[in-house]
Amino acid sequence: MASTNAPIYDELFNVLFVIGTILFIGMTALVIYSLIQFRRKPGEEGDGLPIEDNLPLEIFWTAVPAVVILFVGLYSYDIYDRMGGMQILSNDMHSHHSISSQEKVWGGIGSSKQESNTSRDFPINVELTAMQFAFLFNYPKGEIISGELHVPVGQPITMRMESKDVIHAFWVPEFRLKQDVIPGQPTILNFTPTRTGRYPIICAELCGPYHGGMRSTVVVEEPEEYDAWFKKNSKQTEVEL
Amino acid sequence: MTTVSPLNKKSNEVISSKEEHADHRLFGLITFLIADGMTFAGFFAAYLTFKAVNPLLPDAIYELELPLPTLNTILLLVSSATFHKAGKYLEENNSKKCQYWLLITAGLGVAFLISQMFEYFTLPFGLTDNLYASTFYALTGFHGLHVTLGAIMILIIWWQSRSPGGRITKTNRFPFEAAELYWHFVDGIWVVLFIILYLL
Amino acid sequence: MSISIPPSTENNIKKLQPTGWLRYFSFSLDHKVIGLQYLICGFIFYLIGGLLAGAIRIELTSPMSDFMARDVYNQVLTLHGTIMIFLWIVPVVNGAFGNYLIPFYVGARDMAFPRLNAVAFWLIPPAGLMLISSYFINGAAQSGWTAYPPLSITTPAAGQIVWIISVLLLGGSSIFGGINFIATILKLRRPGLKLMQLPMYCWAMLGTSILVVLSTPVLAGTLILLSFDIVAHTGFFNPSLGGNVIVYQHLFWFYSHPAVYIMVLPAFGLVSEILPVHCRKPLFGYSTMVYSIMAIVILGLVVWAHHMFTSGTPPWMRLFFTIATAFIAVPTGIKFFNWVATLWGGRISLNSAILFSCGFIVNFVLGGITGVALAQVPFDVHVHDTYFVVAHFHYIVYGGSVFVIFSSIYHWYPKFTGKMLNETIGRIHFAITFIGFNLCFAPQHWLGLNGMPRRVAEYDPQFTFVNQISSFGALLMALSTLPFLWNIFYSTFKGKESGDNPWKALTPEWLTSSPPPVENWIGEAPLVTEPYGYGKKQETKNSPDSILEN
Ligand code: HEA
Ligand code: HEA
Ligand code: CUA
Ligand SMILES: [Cu+2]
Numbered sequence A: 001m002a003s004t005n006a007p008i009y010d011e012l013f014n015v016l017f018v019i020g021t022i023l024f025i026g027m028t029a030l031v032i033y034s035l036i037q038f039r040r041k042p043g044e045e046g047d048g049l050p051i052e053d054n055l056p057l058e059i060f061w062t063a064v065p066a067v068v069i070l071f072v073g074l075y076s077y078d079i080y081d082r083m084g085g086m087q088i089l090s091n092d093m094h095s096h097h098s099i100s101s102q103e104k105v106w107g108g109i110g111s112s113k114q115e116s117n118t119s120r121d122f123p124i125n126v127e128l129t130a131m132q133f134a135f136l137f138n139y140p141k142g143e144i145i146s147g148e149l150h151v152p153v154g155q156p157i158t159m160r161m162e163s164k165d166v167i168h169a170f171w172v173p174e175f176r177l178k179q180d181v182i183p184g185q186p187t188i189l190n191f192t193p194t195r196t197g198r199y200p201i202i203c204a205e206l207c208g209p210y211h212g213g214m215r216s217t218v219v220v221e222e223p224e225e226y227d228a229w230f231k232k233n234s235k236q237t238e239v240e241l
Numbered sequence B: 001m002t003t004v005s006p007l008n009k010k011s012n013e014v015i016s017s018k019e020e021h022a023d024h025r026l027f028g029l030i031t032f033l034i035a036d037g038m039t040f041a042g043f044f045a046a047y048l049t050f051k052a053v054n055p056l057l058p059d060a061i062y063e064l065e066l067p068l069p070t071l072n073t074i075l076l077l078v079s080s081a082t083f084h085k086a087g088k089y090l091e092e093n094n095s096k097k098c099q100y101w102l103l104i105t106a107g108l109g110v111a112f113l114i115s116q117m118f119e120y121f122t123l124p125f126g127l128t129d130n131l132y133a134s135t136f137y138a139l140t141g142f143h144g145l146h147v148t149l150g151a152i153m154i155l156i157i158w159w160q161s162r163s164p165g166g167r168i169t170k171t172n173r174f175p176f177e178a179a180e181l182y183w184h185f186v187d188g189i190w191v192v193l194f195i196i197l198y199l200l
Numbered sequence C: 001m002s003i004s005i006p007p008s009t010e011n012n013i014k015k016l017q018p019t020g021w022l023r024y025f026s027f028s029l030d031h032k033v034i035g036l037q038y039l040i041c042g043f044i045f046y047l048i049g050g051l052l053a054g055a056i057r058i059e060l061t062s063p064m065s066d067f068m069a070r071d072v073y074n075q076v077l078t079l080h081g082t083i084m085i086f087l088w089i090v091p092v093v094n095g096a097f098g099n100y101l102i103p104f105y106v107g108a109r110d111m112a113f114p115r116l117n118a119v120a121f122w123l124i125p126p127a128g129l130m131l132i133s134s135y136f137i138n139g140a141a142q143s144g145w146t147a148y149p150p151l152s153i154t155t156p157a158a159g160q161i162v163w164i165i166s167v168l169l170l171g172g173s174s175i176f177g178g179i180n181f182i183a184t185i186l187k188l189r190r191p192g193l194k195l196m197q198l199p200m201y202c203w204a205m206l207g208t209s210i211l212v213v214l215s216t217p218v219l220a221g222t223l224i225l226l227s228f229d230i231v232a233h234t235g236f237f238n239p240s241l242g243g244n245v246i247v248y249q250h251l252f253w254f255y256s257h258p259a260v261y262i263m264v265l266p267a268f269g270l271v272s273e274i275l276p277v278h279c280r281k282p283l284f285g286y287s288t289m290v291y292s293i294m295a296i297v298i299l300g301l302v303v304w305a306h307h308m309f310t311s312g313t314p315p316w317m318r319l320f321f322t323i324a325t326a327f328i329a330v331p332t333g334i335k336f337f338n339w340v341a342t343l344w345g346g347r348i349s350l351n352s353a354i355l356f357s358c359g360f361i362v363n364f365v366l367g368g369i370t371g372v373a374l375a376q377v378p379f380d381v382h383v384h385d386t387y388f389v390v391a392h393f394h395y396i397v398y399g400g401s402v403f404v405i406f407s408s409i410y411h412w413y414p415k416f417t418g419k420m421l422n423e424t425i426g427r428i429h430f431a432i433t434f435i436g437f438n439l440c441f442a443p444q445h446w447l448g449l450n451g452m453p454r455r456v457a458e459y460d461p462q463f464t465f466v467n468q469i470s471s472f473g474a475l476l477m478a479l480s481t482l483p484f485l486w487n488i489f490y491s492t493f494k495g496k497e498s499g500d501n502p503w504k505a506l507t508p509e510w511l512t513s514s515p516p517p518v519e520n521w522i523g524e525a526p527l528v529t530e531p532y533g534y535g536k537k538q539e540t541k542n543s544p545d546s547i548l549e550n
Helices: A005-037 A054-081 A209-213 A222-232 B022-053 B067-089 B095-122 B131-162 B174-199 C010-016 C020-027 C031-059 C070-106 C115-120 C124-137 C157-187 C202-231 C243-281 C286-300 C315-327 C327-343 C352-374 C377-383 C387-417 C422-447 C460-495
Strands: A124-131 A134-139 A144-146 A149-152 A157-163 A168-172 A176-182 A188-190 A199-203 A216-223
Touching: A005 C327, A005 C352, A005 C377, A054 C315, A054 C327, A124 A149, A134 A149, A144 A222, A149 A222, A157 A168, A157 A176, A168 B095, A168 B174, A168 C352, A176 A188, A176 B131, A176 C377, A188 C010, A209 C070, A209 C124, A209 C286, A216 A222, A216 C157, B022 B131, B022 C070, B022 C157, B022 C202, B022 C243, B067 B131, B067 B174, B067 C352, B095 B131, B131 B174, B131 C202, C020 C031, C031 C070, C031 C115, C031 C352, C031 C387, C031 C460, C070 C115, C070 C124, C070 C157, C070 C202, C070 C243, C070 C387, C115 C124, C202 C286, C243 C286, C243 C327, C243 C352, C243 C422, C286 C315, C286 C377, C315 C327, C315 C377, C327 C352, C352 C377, C352 C387, C352 C422, C377 C422, C387 C460, C422 C460
Parallel strands: A124 A157, A149 A216
Antiparallel strands: A124 A134, A134 A144, A157 A188, A168 A176, A168 A199, A199 A216
């Protein structure tokens, strides 16, 4: 539960898991029951019942999955919306980046700022550069370049991601969040960490021989710790946070 | 169960499956052309997407000249008509006239290829210049390959229809029909290509 | 009932009987020979692909990358995926059984285009050999079976190009096959046989072939563009030259999603043939089964972007593809419920064929359910490119298609050879396969959910134990092939004679001798209008095995 995404995600997972388990156990039970109940006993000759069709039954087992699917679909849409997936990225959120009008920016999925309850009303901007086989994090405000991602807990983060060579993916399992980092296609990813700790960042897209070793860490800290880290590493002496 | 099989008097005579093939081959060809059309559809989709999401820098945009491709379009459309005409004469068992029109069709095809080559050499961009150029050459080149194959097929048919009682006659017209269908298909693709590549 | 097969003497049959095992290595035009060529060739590639899977599982018994070099690991997994899909599942469920059965089912003596058919088969061995030999020459392709650029452009070119060429050849083979099946089913039907009287496998193959014809050419075109990028340094998919990598993904999945139905629809068809015979019941809900196949075909063409939820697709696209994908569960579900209804109230012989078919139902339902979960964008963004996906598709391709292939081999082996397989060994084979399979792939769901990405040779130590369970399952699966192979070899030479119709089946391929004569029937093909007419009144007097006794 290390990000605002995670509890919502786990809620969805539980619903899917329950529905899936019921369906799977139900189908398996039907098959096993039929195999035992209707197996040919010794000495039994001849055929089974020539039932070929049953319209009400057919309608029933078309309608029920359709309803289940519809429910799951609407529910996951709701989840998606709560994660901020349907939100159109407004340009002012990253207007201080030099994004030329030529450049297409895709929005990744992730919780956005309106869920934050903090003093700072703007998201923290980070730029992620992925390359074979490392992640580099750049904090434009303080001109910090770091191999680890440091973020204050409870703060919305806006991360602009770009790849130097092949496709990589930024994945923090604890955040339940993944977004491909695509060369030639800068992508914005929003998220809000909610629990302090060190969590692995994993590259999830095959990117070459050392793909399995392409990892980093996200350090979620109390705002004071984060500020201290930021001050210590910042090249600019006077940074307003 | 109702399984009926009337005793076949000629049951010893094994019915060969090859016997009834003429129309099935045409059916097979149509299926193949649908598949081939999907390859083009993929290319077109790629081209249109590139155009929509990867706009070129202003200085790389180049307006294609229209006269030559328009001429090409006319060449191909006329060649479809001449092929059709050859078919009419084949129907009438007039093999001389049929051959004549076949040759004209092949000639138009070759003229198209030459004119296309000419366009290639006069274009201000090369294969690897930019995304647009690459897609342009891939599409027209793939189509040109089809025209080349079609022209060769026409020439083969023309050659075969020369000898009397040869492989192309009114009664054995599958090769002719197949080539004609293929040729119309290649023409149709060109029209789409012309609209998408030159006019849009 | 009036079945009559024109009188024929033993002698007559013998004369038409194909002779010599050498014809399996020749450019034979006989659809039955070609079918078995596909089957045996495919199985050899399965063993090779399985050996590579074994290498993967050995590497993954420990968290370090210690069994093979990292780039070799990537080559192995690329070869494994490519071989299993393009040289095993697709050729066998389509080519092997399609060629063997379809002409019987439509009442024809051969496929519509026998020569094209032979060409389609003979494209496969060279393509496969080329693909495998690339490993020994310059290193095989190492960008996964999906060959995403720009990785596939920047890895060593030789292997990638060989990969492209062999996939193009295999795609061509598949298209030729598809054209042939469509023409055979639609045009070569015996007079008097209506479309809605065809055995279900014909419908499955018709649907599959439509997908093949519509989607495979797109893959071919895409790979041609990719090869230009590699060889001629064009920039279609190369962002450093202004290209767009997402366009490749769209084009690739436009083929490769339908490809998963190309791997599974024929399997659905085969199960629909096997269940009624051994349950002695008509196939339940014939017409809804037909419609659901066509619904899957249509829906299958418009769901491809569910493989790209994390690659920056716009929200509306994600939504559309979520809904479309999830809805495939409805027609698929119809098929599964119909199969259970077919089992219900039957007289089920619990033989190996039925066991594998029921194993298929159970495994596929699990794989399908995880598929529907994957279709939900918020769920997928976490588990995409993890072992959860690996588990999902092995449940479907192995637990589904491969189980059906085994089931079909147990079912049609007497047809192929005139011999019976040993039932006891068959059940042992099933038990080990089923246990091994579930041990191997069920734990992978957990791995994916808890943070293990796919396509890695090294992983976090906390995953070691679960990976070892998985590898142990793979070992069981490998071992399970031994009784199977022994059964096949032993039965071919020493097996019990099966007679022409050991299952008393009603589908047309059984209404001739086993193995069948060259042109399938002596005399005219029987007209079978009710291929699933088990348990019907008229039938009790004349059991179908009397058919061939004049
Ligand atoms: C034969 C192969 C096959 C088949 C048939 C399927 C079938 C399905 N697949 Fe799968 N899939 C693959 C092979 C296959 N898949 C492969 C190889 C990959 C990985 C590719 C790669 O990246 O390398 C993949 C990946 C994959 C993804 C992408 C995951 C990712 O990379 O992030 C998704 C996402 O939507 C998905 C979904 C589905 C769905 C919804 C179905 C549906 O068709 C399933 C429908 C069936 C059922 C649901 C069960 C029966 C139904 C019922 C009993 C009715 C009741 C059910 C409900 C109400 C839910 N698949
Ligand atoms: C389509 C069919 C198919 C089939 C049947 C299989 C069968 C198997 N697959 Fe595979 N698999 C794929 C298609 C398939 N796979 C695809 C498409 C990928 C994705 C590739 C990619 O990412 O690009 C993949 C990836 C894949 C991975 C993930 C690799 C990674 O991401 O790093 C793993 C890991 O466990 C795996 C394992 C297995 C195993 C254990 C089997 C077993 O079921 C095999 C059992 C059979 C045998 C073992 C053969 C018989 C025995 C012998 C020949 C004796 C010798 C054996 C030993 C020494 C062990 N497969
Ligand atoms: Cu970077 Cu995998
Ligand atoms: Cu898919």
